[in-house]
Amino acid sequence: MSKLLSILDIAKAAVGFSRPLKKGEEYYERGMLLVVGIKAKTDEKLAIQALAAKTSGVMDKPHEIEVVLNLGMEAGDKVEKLQCSCKAGQSEKCKHVIATLIHLNRTDEEDVEDPTCMDLEQQWGVLKPQHVQNFKPRRTQDLCHVAERKTPFVQSVPPVTPEMRAKWKNILIRCKSHS
Secondary structure: OOEOOOHHHHHHHOOOOOHHHHHHHHHHHOOOEEEEEEEEEOOOEEEEEEEEOOOOOOOOOOEEEEEEEEOOOOOOOOEEEEEEOOHHHHHOOOHHHHHHHHHHHHOEHHHOEOOOHHHHHHHHHOOOHHHHHHOOOOOHHHOOOOOOOOOOOOOOOOOOOHHHHHHHHHHHHHHHOOO
């Protein structure tokens, strides 16, 4: 059992940027990669294709990730091509690419799926149950960081007692001399 990538390959892919590493790890841990599979394989090259759910719209068509590995190279130099369909993917340093690399690092080569073209095309319409659960709409007041809303109005007015009436009268008479 051998891993396709070492941690060196992931670190080199994200060199100079710490945010994609952090976000990619979170993205991977939340199970947002829908499919990661071998697209093509030769003795020297391995093309991987992945689909990643969009965090901004989990029901939308997912991001497409392409990774090409050179199997003849040493650890840290195996990644030849990284591409993602997201806006940040043009830099090859988005969280989707990093999550895919993390998956390849943590998965044995024999366990990487060999999806059909139908799997890759249709997988975006079938979300894993945890994706839908993670992004169920909730009322704002149900979130833990939102304070309970208090009404600025008094719900009920207490009856005015003779003592209260006398106290307010004295306060108003004292104010009259200053006005």
